[in-house]
Amino acid sequence: MFHKTAEIKVLRDPIHGYIHVEDQVIWDCINAKEMQRLRRIHQLGGDFQIYHTAEHSRFSHSLGVYEIVRRMVHEILELSQQLSEYEKIAVMLAGLLHDIGHGPFSHAFEAISRRKHEEFTRKIITEDSEIHATLQKVHPHLSDDVANIISGTHQNDLLNQIISGQLDADRMDYLLRDAYFTGTSYGHFDLERIIRTMRIVDQKLAVKESGIHSVEDYIMARYHMYWQVYLHPVARSYEGLIAMLFHRMRDLYCTKRDSLNEVSMFHPFLSGQETSIDDLFCLDEAAAYYGFSLLRTHEDAILRDLTRRVLDRDLFEYRTFTCEEDSEMIRERLRTLNYDERYYIFTDKAAEKLYSPYSRKDSGHNIWILCEDHRVRELSEVSDMVHAVCASPTKEERKVYFPKEVMMD
Ligand code: NI
Secondary structure, eight states, X not given: OOOEEEEEEEEEETTTEEEEEEEHHHHHHHTSHHHHHGGGSBTTGGGGGTSTTOOOBHHHHHHHHHHHHHHXXXXXXXXXXXXXXXXXXXXXXXHHHTTTTOOTTHHHHHHHHOOOHHHXXXXXXXXXXXXXXXXHHHOTTHHHHHHHHHTTOOSSHHHHHHHSSSSOHHHHHHHHHHHHHHTOSOSOOOXXXXXXXXXXXTTEEEEEGGGHHHHHXXXXXXXXXXXXXXXXXHHHHHHHHHHHHHHHHHHHHHHOGGGGGGGGGGHHHHSOSOOOHHHHHHOOHHHHHHHHHHHTTOSOHXXXXXXXXXXXXXXXXXXXXXXXXXXXXXHHHHHHTTOOTTTSOEEEEEEEOSOOOOOGGGGGXXXXXXXXXXXXXXXXXXXXXXXXXXXXXXXXXEEEEEOGGGGOO
């Protein structure tokens, strides 16, 4: 049922050394056009505006997740014995394809398209696409199984845990990869040791007690990466600005549609109607930036200005938001300076807890430690460090963003 490639394909990778492919269906999916499109989407959206080397793509991250899954299903003894060939292939494919539905600029784009990338991911895998045709040729149930693993609803929960648990292949790859490409000294942890100490107990992915320090390190890596990279206020400022630009475009689309004829790549997402896989396929970041370059000379002054800000990195300023009066004062100033409040101010709330055990319903997705007495315990019961962290309140920051000129004094 599953053909091997004529010889093992190896792809160089700065995080994993090499990525190994020996299954024809994996290789065919890598070469499908929907997968190749991910080369044109930045893994970290607009973060390269802050970390100038964060130019890596969702394509490399997807290959990295695939490689971690491949190693897990072959190197963790219980997985290699318990999973069938079909299940191994399905979960490796889920690793490879889990981000296939992403649009440009991640969240800013989701706000305008009003579609979550998860919806597009399922559509691409289960509906009319090269990926779907490739999976269909191998087995009639394969595309549904892959989509279910990605959404965490597959009947074999072990497969779901490998892709989206608290210590899953997706997070392990992006933390290491994003740390490497942003050039931060946070975000590193011992992936080798985590894989080597992973076991399966009662259908749960667990790490042996001897690997607990690498897990603690992973938790800290996650915390630092969130505050230093993912929730970085300047990164949020850039993303917010793009959201404002899309917002203005959407309003013009309703009132002066003809003025947007040149930027047809955005139309399907501005109309608020059902969008197709093809619409998404045509809108990668290269197309979006081309669209922006056309809008630089647009007749609408607001659209022109927001576009210029995005392209020339003239970002909004921010202040920590303490009370409603703060934002009222900024609004007052905006009005004095003739800025349209609808597009020149936004607030953002960032919150991240280091680690908190999920509710009982999802307990299969906690981090489990296999203790020396052979019992399995949840991480915070075994690690003093994680225990202390779980007891502390969630760190939260609210910020308000506005043009620099507003706060000249
Ligand atoms: Ni991912």
